[in-house]
Amino acid sequence: MMQANHNYSRISDSYLFSTIAQKIDTYTQLNPDKEIIRLGIGDVTQPLVPGIIQALHQAVDEQASTDTFRGYGPEGGYDFLREAIAQHDYQEVGLSMDSSEVFVSDGAKSDIANLQELFALDSIIAMGDPIYPVYIDSNVLTGRLGEWNEELGQWSELVYLESHAENHFRPALPTEKVDVIYLCYPNNPTGMTLTKDELQQWVDFALENESLILFDAAYEAYIQEDGIPHSIYECEGAERCAIEVRSFSKKAGFTGLRLGYSVVPKALTFQNMNLNQMWHRRQSTKFNGAPYIIQRAGWACYQEPARTQIEENISYYMENARMIKEGLKEVGATVYGGDNAPYIWLKTPVGVSSWEFFDQLLEKVQVVGTPGVGFGPSGEGYFRLTAFNTRDNTEKAVERLQKYYSE
Amino acid sequence: MMQANHNYSRISDSYLFSTIAQKIDTYTQLNPDKEIIRLGIGDVTQPLVPGIIQALHQAVDEQASTDTFRGYGPEGGYDFLREAIAQHDYQEVGLSMDSSEVFVSDGAKSDIANLQELFALDSIIAMGDPIYPVYIDSNVLTGRLGEWNEELGQWSELVYLESHAENHFRPALPTEKVDVIYLCYPNNPTGMTLTKDELQQWVDFALENESLILFDAAYEAYIQEDGIPHSIYECEGAERCAIEVRSFSKKAGFTGLRLGYSVVPKALTFQNMNLNQMWHRRQSTKFNGAPYIIQRAGWACYQEPARTQIEENISYYMENARMIKEGLKEVGATVYGGDNAPYIWLKTPVGVSSWEFFDQLLEKVQVVGTPGVGFGPSGEGYFRLTAFNTRDNTEKAVERLQKYYSE
Known part of the structure; x- marks a missing residue:
């Protein structure tokens, strides 16, 4: 008789990013008119460079x-x-x-x-x-x-x-x-x-x-x-x-x-x-x-012209990272990372858990990030934002995040 | 102290097709002027169809x-x-x-x-x-x-x-x-x-x-x-x-x-x-x-024109299969398969093992196939030929195989 690999029952059904996707789906169905900005999953947004x-x-x-x-x-x-x-x-x-x-x-x-x-x-x-x-x-x-x-x-x-x-x-x-x-x-x-x-x-x-x-x-x-x-x-x-x-x-x-x-x-x-x-x-x-x-x-990727074009894309994302980090600092948030990586690691406000912060940002300003605790217990009380969105969306997201902090 | 997965030491170093590749390499180095026809690995030879x-x-x-x-x-x-x-x-x-x-x-x-x-x-x-x-x-x-x-x-x-x-x-x-x-x-x-x-x-x-x-x-x-x-x-x-x-x-x-x-x-x-x-x-x-x-x-692949073009390629290979099977039958070899699959399964001559047959075909007529025993013990005494070469090479291979059998 076939025995399944029981290690699969030791682990929760949904992968972190699937859970986030479901939460966004539910929110969108209830609020079809709200435009969400995603700084969650670390996916790039710039198309492939011409050399590639x-x-x-x-x-x-x-x-x-x-x-x-x-x-x-x-x-x-x-x-x-x-x-x-x-x-x-x-x-x-x-x-x-x-x-x-x-x-x-x-x-x-x-x-x-x-x-x-x-x-x-x-x-x-x-x-x-x-x-x-x-x-x-x-x-x-x-x-x-x-x-x-x-x-x-x-x-x-x-x-x-x-x-x-x-x-x-x-x-x-x-x-x-x-x-x-x-x-x-x-x-x-x-x-x-x-x-x-x-x-x-x-x-x-x-x-x-x-x-x-x-x-x-x-x-x-x-x-x-x-x-x-x-x-x-x-x-x-x-x-x-x-x-x-x-x-x-x-x-x-x-x-x-x-x-x-x-x-x-x-x-x-x-x-x-x-x-x-x-x-x-x-x-x-x-x-x-x-x-x-x-x-x-x-x-x-290792040849010109792609090599230089790729470096330009990285600079583009790193400028996004700088904008998010500076924008959050301006309103008094505690932020880490973002200088040598496309991720900003944000301390959530006192008393607000990672998932509570996720829900609040989604509800109040329609910005999606990733709850720090999803990455492990030391991530509780933190929140990840990525620099991978477009410049326009990043600018808008920063404004919205600042609005959240000023309320 | 790191312990490696010791299951890796239970298995021989080389994968069947790597062993074959090595034998061909050795033969080619000793006989640089001989042209080898490969009916071994089941890789296709026709380029992708225009629709793809x-x-x-x-x-x-x-x-x-x-x-x-x-x-x-x-x-x-x-x-x-x-x-x-x-x-x-x-x-x-x-x-x-x-x-x-x-x-x-x-x-x-x-x-x-x-x-x-x-x-x-x-x-x-x-x-x-x-x-x-x-x-x-x-x-x-x-x-x-x-x-x-x-x-x-x-x-x-x-x-x-x-x-x-x-x-x-x-x-x-x-x-x-x-x-x-x-x-x-x-x-x-x-x-x-x-x-x-x-x-x-x-x-x-x-x-x-x-x-x-x-x-x-x-x-x-x-x-x-x-x-x-x-x-x-x-x-x-x-x-x-x-x-x-x-x-x-x-x-x-x-x-x-x-x-x-x-x-x-x-x-x-x-x-x-x-x-x-x-x-x-x-x-x-x-x-x-x-x-x-x-x-x-x-x-x-499921849309035209690719769908029909793919069917034409399959017919091309199946005609190769028919040629190999018929060509071997003509000289009295015992052959199976090849009617609904791109593989011909050939009984080796009496007293000749799968690997001996591999070596003989390589040495005598420079045709490469795959020893049946490489696929498991029931494959001993058999030999696999594939229909995936070009028409020209398949025709030449059939002639050479017939030559082997007539000597």
């Missing part, structure tokens, strides 16, 4: 002719893209990553969820808190993290690395034994960063304890200030303890094209098991590569 | 403009595609599948490998044998199927549903308890099919034993004869015991575009756990949908 569009058209034409048609590609990605990534994202900044350590995928979400297949089922996991819910949910569905404690809003066996204003969003090193550590910098959802020295402490801890770090660098392209690491491999010894995941989604507006990559260094070996070989085996067995035409678009 | 190319260009242009740009899409696929699939592949042939039972993905390989997350870790699995290696390897990497027995070429806890000439490629129903049954018809690698009555026996067995059937219908579009089910849902009660996986890869040449889908009926419930809801949760958590432009191409 051109590369896509060209790749489509290649698929129309027998001589240039491409069927199954290498599961880890075409060499032209793996080499472009290794060269431009690593070698050009003095890091020695090689193309066989780069694995192209259909996005950072899939990679973050699938990389857990590389470690043992009973691994002790530590995660930055608050954090992107996929890290937690994907582990629960596999049978990790213990039991859900509704009162604490915590999983019993997950080690939460608390980040909040009190510790300046720099979580303390774990005091217990942990096998795997999930870190994300620039951080989603707080928009905060670590310095290279601060990140080095995590690398040193992992090396000393033989832990693995899964480093999510999906927002690396938004770093504006010097001294903030773009890659964990800038830290000494990281190639012996860390996997890095990156995305084209936020960097180049590929949320609808689906492209990302993971770097799994050849030096990453635990008890004679080499993670580079294991990930190659995993991807070869369970994945068939990203589409050729999408990989060509990824390749074009 | 047009749809791709149009979708790319939509991504260039703010008004029509699409970022994150629904994880289970856009409604326009889910509805086209439900309508054309099911409702039009009298099956009541609804679009919310259709989940669009980046290909049948990913789905077949990922669907196992829906059932318990200690499930007893039965699989058609020979079979597409991904079914086995993906389960082993998760910790199922017991130990590998080198002598028998079998996994100790996998129930092999033997298919060979002696039982007319119709495996017997299991005599032991099984929880999950993997079936593939038209079959890869044998190219053989079941009648509707034969398939109904499997559905009846599954219903009686509360087993789940994973039905791989990736080659459905190649069925030429009447009376052969295109979908398992043609069988009475299948919506209560079966998931069906289909692909655009072989049907429409999407091996490089990456698009497939799984049908998970709402009626599919085991011990109060609903598999439709579970799969929705799985895909929402660990996947971000197929690219918008690729889904538009999938949609175009």
Whole structure:
């Protein structure tokens, strides 16, 4: 008799963003005349840049002719893209990553969820808190993290690395034994960063304890200030303890094209098991590569004119971030992030929970954000706003938020 | 201390098709002047049809403009595609599948490998044998199927549903308890099919034993004869015991575009756990949908002119299949399949193993196929040839194969 995977019954039915979508639906049905501005889900709004569009058209034409048609590609990605990534994202900044350590995928979400297949089922996991819910949910569905404690809003066996204003969003090193550590910098959802020295402490801890770090660098392209690491491999010894995941989604507006990559260094070996070989085996067995035409678009990101056009889009979003942050400061709100990331992390007014704040903003000024507690217990009392809307909508949203605060 | 997933050490390093690729590489280096014809990997050779190319260009242009740009899409696929699939592949042939039972993905390989997350870790699995290696390897990497027995070429806890000439490629129903049954018809690698009555026996067995059937219908579009089910849902009660996986890869040449889908009926419930809801949760958590432009191409497959153009390509490949089968029969070889599938399943000469035959064909006539034993123990003594090459190469390959047999 077939037994279903009972880990699915351990987890609530709806994913954070589905819950938000439902709340918006309900509100819209009751208030069809109200125009909502969404600074919730971190989706881009600017279309693909001309250099990418051109590369896509060209790749489509290649698929129309027998001589240039491409069927199954290498599961880890075409060499032209793996080499472009290794060269431009690593070698050009003095890091020695090689193309066989780069694995192209259909996005950072899939990679973050699938990389857990590389470690043992009973691994002790530590995660930055608050954090992107996929890290937690994907582990629960596999049978990790213990039991859900509704009162604490915590999983019993997950080690939460608390980040909040009190510790300046720099979580303390774990005091217990942990096998795997999930870190994300620039951080989603707080928009905060670590310095290279601060990140080095995590690398040193992992090396000393033989832990693995899964480093999510999906927002690396938004770093504006010097001294903030773009890659964990800038830290000494990281190639012996860390996997890095990156995305084209936020960097180049590929949320609808689906492209990302993971770097799994050849030096990453635990008890004679080499993670580079294991990930190659995993991807070869369970994945068939990203589409050729999408990989060509990824390749074009590193060439002119797309390269400059992409930088202009990032500047556009970062100006939105600045406007939101300054606008909220003007009315006395406490805000974090937004300087090296497209996220603003807002402290909710005293006594107002994250979800209460969500409801109030929706009801009073029709602005949608994401409740901080949706990202974990340390997010309670915070709220995430994204810089990914258009300039016009961002301006309007700032006015509305200021109105909320002045009432 | 990080512990790697030790299931990775239970499985041989190289995937079947990688081993073949290495053998070809070695041969080519030693014989750079010899031209090899590949009837091995089941990859298409005809370019995408004009109707698909047009749809791709149009979708790319939509991504260039703010008004029509699409970022994150629904994880289970856009409604326009889910509805086209439900309508054309099911409702039009009298099956009541609804679009919310259709989940669009980046290909049948990913789905077949990922669907196992829906059932318990200690499930007893039965699989058609020979079979597409991904079914086995993906389960082993998760910790199922017991130990590998080198002598028998079998996994100790996998129930092999033997298919060979002696039982007319119709495996017997299991005599032991099984929880999950993997079936593939038209079959890869044998190219053989079941009648509707034969398939109904499997559905009846599954219903009686509360087993789940994973039905791989990736080659459905190649069925030429009447009376052969295109979908398992043609069988009475299948919506209560079966998931069906289909692909655009072989049907429409999407091996490089990456698009497939799984049908998970709402009626599919085991011990109060609903598999439709579970799969929705799985895909929402660990996947971000197929690219918008690729889904538009999938949609175009159901519209003219692409629909007719795709049928013409299938006829082209099926004529190749006929030529290979007839050509081999002429020289007295024993051949199966090829009538309703793009695969010809060839009995190797007496006393010649699958891999020996591979080596002989490569050495003597430079034709590459796939050793049957690579698909499982019942494949020993057989050899798979595909109809996916060009007409010219297929003609040349037939001549060379005939030469091999006449020497």
